[in-house]
Amino acid sequence: MTRYAAKTEVSVAKSRAEIEATLERYGADAFAYFTEAERAMVAFRISDRQVRFVLTLPRKDRREFTHHSRGERTAEAALAAWEQACRQRWRALALVIKAKLEAVAAGITTIEDEFLAHTLLPDGATVGAWVKPQLAVAYRDGAMPTGLLLKGPE
Numbered sequence: 098m099t100r101y102a103a104k105t106e107v108s109v110a111k112s113r114a115e116i117e118a119t120l121e122r123y124g125a126d127a128f129a130y131f132t133e134a135e136r137a138m139v140a141f142r143i144s145d146r147q148v149r150f151v152l153t154l155p156r157k158d159r160r161e162f163t164h165h166s167r168g169e170r171t172a173e174a175a176l177a178a179w180e181q182a183c184r185q186r187w188r189a190l191a192l193v194i195k196a197k198l199e200a201v202a203a204g205i206t207t208i209e210d211e212f213l214a215h216t217l218l219p220d221g222a223t224v225g226a227w228v229k230p231q232l233a234v235a236y237r238d239g240a241m242p243t244g245l246l247l248k249g250p251e
Contacts, residue, residue, distance in 0.1 A: 102188035104181075112187035113139075116194055123198040139190065140217075144208045147217040152190050155182050 117128050120141050127142040135156055140149040155162070162178040163170055170178065197211040209216075214225030235241060 100185055100189075101192060102185045105184050105188045107184060107188055109183055109187045112184070112191045116191050119191070119195050119198060123202060137187075139194075143212075146208060146212065148212045148215045149217055149223060150190060150194070150215055152186055154186060155179060 113130060116139060120128055120143065123143070125141040125143040129138075129140045131138040131140075132154075135154050137152040137154060138149060139152070140147065142148070157175070157179045159179075162175045162182070165174075197206075200206045201208055201211055214223060214228075216224045218224060218227060231242065
């Protein structure tokens, strides 16, 4: 299967700007982003909810970038392949956010339902990070927790 935007020429900066413009158009009233070597974060506030997406970025030294079927790539070619992979991930994130907001605007779903896993809790964790261990226990045990909620992540 071919990845969405696998050959995109849209820069990371343009995708990030598109995400911000999309968020503003759909009513977000705050926006931030952060990047480091192997991840990026986009955060925003919409409908009194704080939302955070963490985008995992590939390591530059992965073999898929440093080599091809005929052997080792040049440093320039390896960098170009890595940059392409980063552009693809940012385009995919832009698509996800836009699709979620359009589904809300069309009345198909709600902000809470679409962004639940990425909604920030008061301690800075996301709902998804907090619930995943509880979901695993519920499936493992084949039963709902006996209390209202299990203890959240440490």
